Amino acid sequence: MKRPVAEDSMDPEPRSAVDPGTLPPGGSTLVAAVVRRTEPEGLAGPLPRVAIGGPEVVxxxxxxxxxxxxxxxxxxxxxxxxxxxxxxxxLVDAGGKRLRPMLTVLGAGVVGFCGDLSGLMCVGELIHLGSLLHDDVVDGAELRRNRPAAHIVYGNAATILTGDFCLARAVLLAAEAGGHRAVTELARAVTAMAEGEVLQLQRAGNLHTTLEHYLEMVDKKSAALIAWSAAAGAYAAGDDAAADALARFGRGVGVAFQITDDVLDYAEGTGKLAGADLRERKLTLPLVHAMLRIPGLRARLEARAPTPAELPALVAEIRASGALEAALNEARARVKAALASLNALPPGPDRDSLAILGSYLVDRAT
Structure with a gap:
């Protein structure tokens, strides 16, 4: 019997709407934002009223x-x-988008997974949290989710070792809740993440990095774990065909998700300084396209980083160049291919919800 992941009604005002007061500390900023109709940061941008089947309902x-x-x-x-x-x-109480658990919930619903769903949906998030703890130490980041990064508060050693703790706990939970293939594929995903992080370090400040190199890094660093999260329920259920389709969906959505985040770095009204990546000369897809469109931009950035006073004009120049739309077109192409992967899955509200969520990850930037 199929596990009732959530109500199957797609009514625009579902009876299961959440009381914001019942949300735990931290939690999904995406879900909380839609329920509260606020304007939070990142993925949970302001949403209009939508038709039946829109992201609010999901x-x-x-x-x-x-x-x-x-x-x-x-x-x-x-x-x-x-x-x-x-x-x-x-770190947990600081909240977050919780995209990986959402994909696990919906993917598990597609295959009718009847096991430990709350455990399985935590695996990808624990890996993500562990990687954030490690990354902030490596990058020397001072802030995480508008709070001092954990290593600033607790020190590098405790932060790194707690990251290891999160990774180990995730592997144990994947074995208990997901079984052999879930653990095997998780190991492959974490291996790819580590490779992606090293590639990012190697290519830091290299403004001659190609589009192919950027996409390789994003696929490893971000998309691999998102793909695992989407397919986790199918791995656990032993449905190999569904697992492969869900992993393809998750990988495409994962790349599109990262590209869209890179585009949002140039947006206003996100609660963050527009152009933060640009100020660090971090190579992202919008910047790749901007350097192809704006004569002399690569040389200017290679000479020095923009000053805070110069940043707004440079951000405006990049916006006007068409670079952001070019990057979003790449993200849309990835989502389109990802949605095609869903055709191999049985129809139903969970598959529909995956399609809506995948589309929204790009639409939030438009």
Whole structure:
């Protein structure tokens, strides 16, 4: 019997709408934003009223399950070692988009997974949290989700080791809730993530990096774990054909998600300084396209980073060049291919919700 992931009604005002007061500390900024009708940061940008089957309905539909997983996630970073628990909960309670758990919920619904869903949906998020703890130390980041990064508060050693704790706990949980293929594919995803991080370090400041190199890095660093998260329920259910289709969907959506985040770096009204990546001369797809369109831009950036006073004019120049639309077209192409992968799956509200969510990840930037 199919596990009732959430109500199957796609009514525009579903009865299962979430009371914001019941949301746990942290939690999905995406779901909370839609429920509260606010204008939060990042993925949860302001949304208009939508027709039946729009993103508002999807988020409200899965919010109870996401809330259950959020409580499980907070418990999973608990430890007898006080500092480990403090670091883990410091990051969990800061919230986040929770895209990976959402994809796991919907992918599991497609195949009728009847096992430990709240555990399975935490695996990808634990890997993600562990990687964030490690990345912030490597990058020397001072802020994470508008708070001091964990290593600023707790030190590098405790932060790195808590990241290891999150990774190990995720592997154990994948074995318990997902089985052999889930663990095997998770190991491949984490391997790709590590390679992607090293590629990013190697290519930092190299403004001659090609589009192919950028997409390779994004595929490894971001899309591999998103692909695993989408397919996790099918791995656990032993449905290899569905797992392959969901992984293809997740990989395409994962690349599009990162491209769109890079585009949003140039947007106003996100709660972040427009052009933060540009200020660091971080090579992203919008910048790749901008350097192809704006004569002399590569040489200017190679000579020096833009000053805070110069940044607004440079951001405006890049916006006017058509670079952002070119990057979004690449993201749309990735989503289109990802949506085609869903045709191999049985129709139903969960498959429809995956399609809506995949499209929204790009639409949020337009």
């Amino acid at each position: 988020f409200a539909r899965i919010a109870p399950t996401i809330r259950e997983g959020e409580a499980r996630l907070r418990a999973l970073v608990g430890s007898d070692v006080d500092v480990v628990e403090a670091v883990g909960r410091y």
